Amino acid sequence: MLQAALARGTAGRRSVFEVFGRRLPGARRYGVVAGTGRLLDAIEKFRFDDDSLAFLERAQVVDAPTLEWLSGYRFSGDVWGYGEGDAYFPNSPVLVVEASFAEAVVLETLALSVLNFDSAVATAASRMTTAAGRRPCIEMGSRRAHEQAAVAAARAAYIAGFAASSNLEAGRSFGVPTRGTSAHSFTLLHDTERDAFTAQVDSLGKGTTLLVDTYDVAEAVQLGVEIAGSSLGAVRLDSGDLLSMAAEVRQQLDSLGATETKIVVTSDLDEHAIAALAAAPVDGYGVGTALVTGAGTPTAGLVYKLVAREDDDGRLVSVEKKSSGKVSHGGRKYALRRLGARGFAEAEVIGVGRPPDDDGRGAADRPLLVPLIRDGEVVGREPLDAARDRHRRAREELPPTALQLSRGGPAIPTHWEERT
Template structure:
């Protein structure tokens, strides 16, 4: 299926006017970045890069799409013909998936003709804004959870395909599994799930429900114990499955006190290896309050798939350089008071101490910043001459994310509100004669 119509009408009206006056073929550089982080966040997480590159490969105005554009007078005949032959032939550099970003980070740099690059704006922004918002929230939850695993289970709280993308983004940031089967099929993410309250209510007694589940799934299953009385359900669960019962799940109530009570009861019953999993509208703050409770894992839904209060990353896609009449590349910038951009093609590195601790995001204009020997280059080639050259796996992204978080200074791990954990430094070429 083509991704070309996952765009806004004005992308094509700009294209039409630029084709008409001859500026459409000017060499241009677009940059995707965030002016600021969501209020109180210490860093952001790049996610969706793989999906973006897939979307670019499928970005073709096929016969049906072009016919629809003609029939609805979206573009004129010349523009429709141009779109029918569209193939991106430029270059894309970007922060690899799992990497961290800060205000002003040039997360994606797209170079090509104005015509080729401008029509990619909406689809690129829609993917990276959504997936990076989910991954950024997920990273905070993983930080609060420590070594305890988190399971993504928010499918019913968002659009059906957003749910698949959310599961993928959460996995990049360190979630262990998802409840979404399409995410499992599409992205090879581990899936998990046992039963809901409806299964217990279906049966004449809670014992019948537990017996049916254990008979079908084995003693290692997870029993949901808060349909009626939790203490009685825990007793029944161990009676039915034995002391090798895999886990119990608590989905309501005061989770801290209940976790302590259930742990004590399980231990008294001899089920010392039975794990306790908690759900119930968890976010990073709720997970943090459970840090001292005897909890073995978290199931997270609504807060995760809505970005825990920040459903978008605030990315914008701006023209930062374009070809002048003499053929040179000229910096251009938006000068709006609260939406200004910085002109010029960007390069970036993560400045680190000799001990490998991140100190700053350094962005060079027109040329790469100087590496003092301890720094790390951030932009990697993704597309060259229209051909995809970046093929990282999700496991690559997960490993990169772990490494990037590990090099941050200690305040980054706090989930309390605060400023970005490192500053962004913009360097102009004249600073390095």
């Protein structure tokens, strides 16, 4: 596309691309935008180095004029987007890229690969932290994902309310708090469970978390309290009927005087399993496979479409795809979240051509698009905790039906305001 547009003389036309989803993945009631910070870093560094250009030339992917153009590539346009951590709905303009066609079109795969994965994980994570209530969730899915995706997943989960991750690279790269526990292999390494627990407590202190289901759970709990005393930090359950087992372990810990020792559960948890444990005396959840695979929906289904471009007279005109089943809505978009008198979201309002107006009926409607890149310079970089706080506020703003875990339609409708 780039080569042909350069040859035709249309590559420099001012263009507007938009990232949006035609529907919410997995029949969920809202989605969560994540990956924005990673995408900004990636766009800022996006270049075609000598090795890349040499490959394109050797494989005859593009011609010499296109190689010359790519050799000087640096994005110099503008990008707006929903703030990271915010909720989104069908047709929400999650990201708006305005630049020449040539500069914007080569960002498609980069933008979608980041936003689709991170938003899928964050959406699943938000449902899990909703189900968990005040109990903390720990991300523990690195062994179930690509090594780089695992780091991105930990970051996305933290935005959506997870308390920590077992992925140390996520801590190093993004400041995500890190936590972890021992594995069954540590217990099996030692001659006895007593030896294993003693080694762990001696090295890590009495506040450590002991894995108690390698052999007999009741015996392990007894042994753990005997070694660490009533100040034992926590025990972890990783198998069996977690609901009944947690109740039995809580009763045993209390009878031993370890009333402050916490119970952490793992073992293929998802949002539904977490919700089912709401009545159990559990203090935290470790979530792995379901989280890093989007709880069955591993992509957010976002697309990157041209919605407006410059005509021969220099005017920006709307363009849209009209084929059956994959219709896009043309025009430069603006968006706000319409809020009712009690501050709950009532609709996603998308203006075409100009921002929609506050209807003045309830709380002040909230504009959703924020500047991210201006003239090629990143202006929207923010601390990860800002995205985490935004998600908390956005979720509190949604109507209560949005937090239901059953399959259903979007929690709020999308309304269009056509302007010229």
